[in-house]
Amino acid sequence: MTSNIFFIILVTSAATFLSRFLGVVSAQNIKESSKIFRWFNCLAYSTLAALIARIVIFPSGLLSEVDYFVRVIVVVLSIGLFYITKKNLVYPTIFSAIILTLFNTYL
Amino acid sequence: MIDSKYFFKGFASIKGVRSPAIALGASFIAIGALLKNIGFTIQESIFSTFLTYALPGSLVMAESMIVGASLLNIFIAVWLVNARLYPMTVSLMPLLMHKSQPKWKYYLSCHFIAVSSWLIMKDNYDQINKKSRIDFWIGIGAATWSVAIISTVIGYFASDFLNREILIGLAIINPIYFTCMMVGAMKTIKISLSIILGTILGPAFYFISPEWCILFGGVTAGTIAFFIGEINDQ
Numbered sequence: 001m002t003s004n005i006f007f008i009i010l011v012t013s014a015a016t017f018l019s020r021f022l023g024v025v026s027a028q029n030i031k032e033s034s035k036i037f038r039w040f041n042c043l044a045y046s047t048l049a050a051l052i053a054r055i056v057i058f059p060s061g062l063l064s065e066v067d068y069f070v071r072v073i074v075v076v077l078s079i080g081l082f083y084i085t086k087k088n089l090v091y092p093t094i095f096s097a098i099i100l101t102l103f104n105t106y107l
Numbered sequence: 108m109i110d111s112k113y114f115f116k117g118f119a120s121i122k123g124v125r126s127p128a129i130a131l132g133a134s135f136i137a138i139g140a141l142l143k144n145i146g147f148t149i150q151e152s153i154f155s156t157f158l159t160y161a162l163p164g165s166l167v168m169a170e171s172m173i174v175g176a177s178l179l180n181i182f183i184a185v186w187l188v189n190a191r192l193y194p195m196t197v198s199l200m201p202l203l204m205h206k207s208q209p210k211w212k213y214y215l216s217c218h219f220i221a222v223s224s225w226l227i228m229k230d231n232y233d234q235i236n237k238k239s240r241i242d243f244w245i246g247i248g249a250a251t252w253s254v255a256i257i258s259t260v261i262g263y264f265a266s267d268f269l270n271r272e273i274l275i276g277l278a279i280i281n282p283i284y285f286t287c288m289m290v291g292a293m294k295t296i297k298i299s300l301s302i303i304l305g306t307i308l309g310p311a312f313y314f315i316s317p318e319w320c321i322l323f324g325g326v327t328a329g330t331i332a333f334f335i336g337e338i339n340d341q
Contacts, residue, residue, distance in 0.1 A: 005147060005151050006151070007178060008168060008178065009151060009155045009158060009159070009168075010158075011178050011182045011185070012158075012159050012164055012165070012167075012181060012182075012185050013155075013159040014182070015182045015183075015189065016159050016160075016161045016164045016189045016192065017217075017218065018186060019190050019192035019193040019196070020193075020196050020220050021214070022193055023192065023194075023195070023196020023197045023199075023200065023220070024196055024200055024217045026196075027197050027199075027201050027213075028204075030197060030200075030201050031201060032201040032202055035337075037197075037198065037201055038297070038333065038336075039330070039333045040194045040197040041198040041297070041298075042297055042298070042300075042329040042330070042332045043325060043329035044191070044194040044195045044197075044199075044329075045301040045305065045332075046304060046308075046324075046325045046326075046328035046329035046332060047190075047191040047305065047321060047322065047325025047326070047329065048191060048195070048285070048302075048305065048325075049289060049301065049302040049304075049306045049309065049325070049328070050305040050306070050308065050310075050312075050320070050324040050325040050328065051188075051191055051309065051321050051325075052286055052289065052306070053305065053306040053307075053309045053310050054309050054310055054320060054321055055163075055282045056282050056286075057310040057313075058310060059278075060166070060170060062271070062274050062275045063279065065275065066275060066279075071279070075283065075286055078283045078286070079290055082287040082291070087125070087287075088125075089126065089127075089130075089287055090124055090126060090129060092287050093129050093130050093280045093283050093284045093287075094129065094280075096279050096280060097133070097276035097279055097280050098276065100275065100276055100279045101273075101275060104275060105272065
């Protein structure tokens, strides 16, 4: 089992580093003023947004035990707090954990 | 070799009201506890965060292990969920490249590319002169990576005290941090459209393929946003 875990970690990190490494190789010939750079910039933001939306809407693991509406309400309230606190990132994150736990326990 | 002034300037990004430390800490504490529960030793847990340093990848690794997936299947599943790192790297590195800087800095520091460090760099690069950006970036990366590793250790040892309610609370922190950072990044039509369309199409493609939805949804959304943005800029 131990050697098994060792190989699993190596495989996971190799699969992760591959995308980063190929990214640097490709970036060698890309200028920041080029069209392809602007396209990749859009792709980076859109894949990130897709990932985060997936985590919130179709979570795996513990978040899937929380009701869908509770998750969405917590996200909306947290974005509201983010603007109210002039784009402070500490308050909304702490607030979200507390309110999600409360909603999940008492609703 | 590395300009310490810019390195520490980057390192200081973990302080203050825009700090990623809480979000990173919360999620890697949860990872530490999860790794302990699926049978990792403390050394293996540290090794895992040290080498992978990408949250969704570590989660997929843990899930795959639980269902007894083969090494090849783990490789493919992790690659798919972390493939977003490719466009993230391509859209970051040209901003940091300077001919006076050695290439090894770029190949080594690309390991630090993760959502939080990337969003911080994207937010701040224009305030740093181009030659020093890579050192500033290494500072951000070293700081966020250290927080992740230390939090994994904390989570591992605290796992007995972390009940379900606490772990559920920890699990929402990271998506909320990312959501707020993304909302804050919506300054141009192109980026705003990329984010809004990605948010819609990512989950929509889930109905076609849960594994490929991030990649398909993301690429479709980003490409539409790019063309609309280009037409709008002309």
